[in-house]
Amino acid sequence: MNFDAFIARCRAQWPEFADSRRLARSTHPTDRSLAHILAEIPGMATENKLRLLNCAVAALDPGEVYVEVGCYKGASIVGAATSNPSARIFACDNFSQFDGAADALRRTLDAHTAPGQVIFHDMDFRDFLAAAPWTPARIGAYFYDGGHSFADQYDGLALAIPHLADGAVVIIDDTNKRAARSANRLVARALPDFKLILNLRTPRNHSPTWWNGIQLYRYQRSPNDAAIKFPTPGFAIRKLIYDDIFLEMKHRRRARRQTKKDRRSTNP
Ligand SMILES: C[S@@+](CC[C@H](N)C(=O)[O-])C[C@H]1O[C@@H](n2cnc3c(N)ncnc32)[C@H](O)[C@@H]1O
The missing domain is CATH 1.20.5 (Single alpha-helices involved in coiled-coils or other helix-helix interfaces)
Incomplete structure (x- = not known):
């Protein structure tokens, strides 16, 4: 992940990027070209969120992939993939919530992403992260938007760590929830160089700014990371x-x- 390029893109999209209070209230990025996605694909996302994912995917290094857990009908994948047709994307959903999303997701991917660009797996995220179908590539940008119990949030992050590229960005949705923030904090505590870059809260769920809150971390590998045994104390x-x-x-x-x-x- 070219982190500097990612941050430069974010600054261009949100002139208030350095001021997290103002950024949390931002209603949309400078470039509105992803707005139509949410008009066409029912999603649990906002224009800001799609643009943030898009900026991360645009800054992937060669040999890196974008991985998404929790796709629903595909709005976030399309936001990430748009204008980044050479980026490789791996995603999973087990459709345990919200009826009818599987067919809708298939239609979305067919209509809005380049053929073969998205490799989708209909499975539980724990099995998906264990199978790591992107190997030998590494994850340069990871988006977790799956189940929101504490155990789901914790595993959704901890099980991804061994697959992250050095310098990867990790974006976690719905971090208005205490369980989500607590899980992220506990994983981060075990890793010497896993830094919270953005912590944007919203007044409620479904907020037009950042939906239900979002956190963005930067992961930099430390020599002993491979020896860490999750779950941690x-x-x-x-x-x-x-x-x-x-x-x-x-x-x-x-x-x-x-x-x-x-x-x-x-x-x-
Ligand atoms: C909030 S929705 C995702 C919204 C989507 N990213 C968007 O932008 O519209 C959460 C999704 O996570 C999926 N999910 C929940 N638990 C899961 C699990 N254990 N493994 C895989 N997917 C899961 C649900 O089926 C649901 O489609």
């Missing part, structure tokens, strides 16, 4: 709190609300 207690207690409570609350709703509709 602190994983189990955080998983217990975020997933086994809070997420579980949220799911139960949702199920209770749904039962009440169903009862009301059968006994009006």
